[in-house]
Amino acid sequence: MSGLRTPVATLAVTRDAPLAPLTTFDLGGRARALVEVGSDATLVEALRYAKDQRAPVFVLGGGSNVVIADAGFAGLVVRMASRGVALEDAGEDAAGPRVLVRAAAGEPWDGLVARTVAEGLGGLECLSGIPGLVGATPIQNVGAYGQEVADAIAEVEVIDRDTLARATLTPDECRFGYRHSLFKEPAGAGWIVTAVTFALRRAAPGPVRYGELAKALAARGGVTTVREIREEVLTLRRAKSMVWDPEDPNRRSAGSFFTNPVVPRALADRLVDDAVATGLVRFREEVPVFSAPAHHGVPSAKLSAGWLIERAGFERGLRRGAVGLSTKHALCLVHHGGGRAAELVAFARQVADGVEARFGVRLVPEPVFVGFDATF
Numbered sequence: 304m305s306g307l308r309t310p311v312a313t314l315a316v317t318r319d320a321p322l323a324p325l326t327t328f329d330l331g332g333r334a335r336a337l338v339e340v341g342s343d344a345t346l347v348e349a350l351r352y353a354k355d356q357r358a359p360v361f362v363l364g365g366g367s368n369v370v371i372a373d374a375g376f377a378g379l380v381v382r383m384a385s386r387g388v389a390l391e392d393a394g395e396d397a398a399g400p401r402v403l404v405r406a407a408a409g410e411p412w413d414g415l416v417a418r419t420v421a422e423g424l425g426g427l428e429c430l431s432g433i434p435g436l437v438g439a440t441p442i443q444n445v446g447a448y449g450q451e452v453a454d455a456i457a458e459v460e461v462i463d464r465d466t467l468a469r470a471t472l473t474p475d476e477c478r479f480g481y482r483h484s485l486f487k488e489p490a491g492a493g494w495i496v497t498a499v500t501f502a503l504r505r506a507a508p509g510p511v512r513y514g515e516l517a518k519a520l521a522a523r524g525g526v527t528t529v530r531e532i533r534e535e536v537l538t539l540r541r542a543k544s545m546v547w548d549p550e551d552p553n554r555r556s557a558g559s560f561f562t563n564p565v566v567p568r569a570l571a572d573r574l575v576d577d578a579v580a581t582g583l584v585r586f587r588e589e590v591p592v593f594s595a596p597a598h599h600g601v602p603s604a605k606l607s608a609g610w611l612i613e614r615a616g617f618e619r620g621l622r623r624g625a626v627g628l629s630t631k632h633a634l635c636l637v638h639h640g641g642g643r644a645a646e647l648v649a650f651a652r653q654v655a656d657g658v659e660a661r662f663g664v665r666l667v668p669e670p671v672f673v674g675f676d677a678t679f
C-alpha cells in the first residue's frame with residue numbers, strides 16, 4: 304500500500320496515527336491511517352474507502368485487549384465510537400420481568416453495566432469494571448466472577464467488512480465458549496459488531512457462583528441487590544489492579560495476559576500428583592483445578608494460569624526492563640513505560656516457556672496481536 308488517497312469529505316481520516324495512546328498497554332507503533340466511526344453509516348463509508356484503497360482494516364474498541372507491534376499497522380484502523388443505549392420491557396416469565404437493553408458498539412462497557420445496575424437489572428453485574436467498549440465484549444465472550452457476557456446476550460448486530468452485508472446473530476450462531484466466539488474463527492472474523500442486545504432481569508439476583516465473591520458478600524451480610532454485587536466486584540478488582548486507574552503503577556496492561564488452560568482431566572490429575580510428589584504443595588487441594596465441560600468427549604479441567612506462572616518461579620512484581628508482572632496479580636503482564644512491544648512479547652514467551660518446562664502446559668495469550676509477522 305503506497306499510502307491512502309484522500310477520502311470523501313465526511314470521513315475524518317488521520318494519517319500516520321500513533322496507536323499506543325489508544326491502548327491500555329501504551330505500546331506499539333502507528334497506523335497508516337485511522338478513522339473514528341460514530342455511526343453505522345460512517346463505518347460503511349470507512350469500509351468502502353479501505354476496499355477502494357485495498358487497505359487491510361483493523362477494528363479497534365477501547366484498546367484494552369490488544370498488543371500492537373512496534374512497526375504499527377499498515378492499513379486503516381477503524382475506531383468504534385457509535386453511542387446509544389435503549390431499554391425495552393419484554394414481558395415476564397417464570398424468572399421475572401425481562402428487559403432488553405440494546406447498546407451501540409462504541410458505548411463504554413462499564414458505563415453500560417453501571418446504568419443497568421442503577422436500573423435494578425440483573426445479568427451484567429459481575430462484569431463490572433472490565434475496561435473497553437460494548438462491541439468487543441462478544442468477541443472473546445468477556446467473563447469475570449462466574450458470569451460471561453454470553454449468559455446475557457440476546458442478539459449481536461454485525462456488518463461484514465468485505466460485502467457490507469448486515470446480519471443479526473443469535474447467541475447459538477455466535478458459538479460462545481470460554482474466551483471464545485465465532486468472531487475468533489475464520490468464518491466469523493469478517494464480522495464487525497455494531498450493536499449488542501442483552502436480555503436482563505428485573506428480579507433479585509440468583510446465587511453467586513464464584514467462591515471469592517460469594518465469600519466477600521457473605522462477610523458483609525449476604526446479597527440482596529445487584530448494586531451490592533457490583534460494589535463488591537469493583538472492590539475485589541481494585542485490589543488486583545483489575546480496574547483501569549490512571550494512578551495505578553500496574554495500569555499499562557491488558558488484564559489477564561493468558562487464558563486459564565483447559566486440559567484433559569488426566570493431565571490435570573498428573574500435574575497435581577507431580578506437585579505433591581515434588582513438594583510444591585503438601586495437599587492436592589492446594590492446586591487450583593476447576594471443572595470444565597468435556598472437550599470432544601474428553602473429560603476436561605481448567606487450571607489457573609496465575610498459579611502456574613507463580614509456581615514456575617515468576618513472582619508478582621518481577622521486572623525485566625520496561626516490562627514485568629503486576630505486583631498484584633501474576634497473570635497480568637505490565638508495561639512500566641518507555642518500552643517496546645517486542646520486549647513485552649519476548650517476556651511473555653519466557654513466561655509461557657517457563658510454565659511449559661515446569662508443568663508441560665502451554666499458555667495461550669488472551670490479547671489480540673496486531674501487526675506482528677509471527678504468531679505467539
Ligand SMILES: Cc1cc2nc3c(=O)[nH]c(=O)nc-3n(C[C@H](O)[C@H](O)[C@H](O)COP(=O)(O)OP(=O)(O)OC[C@H]3O[C@@H](n4cnc5c(N)ncnc54)[C@H](O)[C@@H]3O)c2cc1C
Nearest residue numbers: 364365366367368435436438439445446447496557558671
Ligand atoms: C485492567 C484490565 C482488566 C480486564 N479484565 C477483564 C476481565 O475481567 N474479563 C475479560 O474477559 N477481559 C478483561 N480484560 C480485557 C478487555 O478489557 C476485554 O477483552 C474487553 O472486552 C476489550 O474491549 P476493547 O473495546 O478494549 O477491545 P480492543 O482491545 O479494542 O479489541 C479487542 C479485540 O476485539 C476486536 N473488536 C473490538 N471491537 C470490535 C467490534 N465492534 N467488532 C468486531 N471486533 C471488534 C478487535 O479487533 C480486537 O481483535 C481486561 C483488560 C484490562 C486492561
